[in-house]
Amino acid sequence: MQPQALRFRFLLATLCCASLAGLSACGDKDTPKAASQVAAKVGSDEISVHQINQILSQTNTRNASPQEISLMGRAILERLIDQQIAVTQALEKKLNRTPEVVTQLEASRREILASAYLRQVTSNIPPPTDEEIRAYFNTHPQLFSRRRVFRVQEIVTAPTPGLAEQLAAFTKIDKPVEVASAWLKARNIPHTGGSATRSAEQIPLDILPAIHAMTDGQAIVLTSESTLTLLQLLASQSIPVSETVAFPRIAQFLSNQRITEAVTRDLQELRSSTKVVYVGEFSQPAATEQPPSLPEQRPSASTETPRTALDKGVAGLK
Secondary structure, eight states, X not given: OOHHHHHXXXXXXXXXXXXXXXXXXXXXXXXXXXXXXXXXXXTTEEEEHHHHHHHHHTSOOTTOOHHHHHHHHHHHHHHHXXXXXXXXXXHHTTGGGSHHHHHHHHHHHHHHHHHHHHHHHHTTOOOOOHHHHHHHHHHOGGGTTTOEEEEEEEEEEOOOTTHHHHHHHHTTSXXXXXXXXXXXXXXXXXXXXXXXXXXXXXXXTTTHHHXXXXXXXXXXEEEOSSOEEXXXXXXXXXXXXXXXXXXXXXXXXXXXHHHHHHHHHHHHHHHHHSOOOOOGGGGSOOSSSSOOOOOSSOOOOTTSOOOOTTSOOOTTOO
């Protein structure tokens, strides 16, 4: 892709946010920046060094030399110049007053403010200690020291009375998945299946112990409120993960877990103390008082085939 195309791709992707920034800065337009802060003057507007540094801070410069970082800064400046020219034209044509742009600007403003608040909520969350990381490593050997990669074949259907027992009977014969699939098809029972290779961290934590305990060739039935899964382990390979490799992943996983818990807890407290009135079509009570939580094995309508039991793994450790 040509440099000019890259510049305009950047321009289009960031135009809305830039317009918001330009509008919020209109009140300061007459306040001149110090000469050392100005990187370029575009018409009556200025682009500051701070703007360049802000974008650089969000760019991967870990292995870049000072000269390469300088070139990156120059490229960013050129993009910002193109961006400012487009922003100026948009304001002159009063595009910021069109309903579509007003809606987009307000949505961006809400997103920025909400994100800023949530960052503040989570800013003082301490990182996990080495002891906590090691404890997680030791209590989940299936993910690390005894980690395996599994090649499985499975068939998934919705639960009906007596079906789990019938599928369990197939686990005791040769080629259980093929036989079960033919049996279900003959009775017009919706189902799906296939084969896949999954590492331990790609398997939901609640069923990983059962999968890990299996030997090659063995088959089992996994049950939940919304799915029945007949799964056969075709083959497996032991590929452990060392502490050196695992610890950074565990640290990130535990940090993300704490952040999610803190945000959820804070928003729940705020909702309980905030008056919320549903209006119009939303004023009618929902089918359930609360939106259903996302289960480890995702449900589906009775006329559709459920997703496989291995679809959801341990988020953050993949």
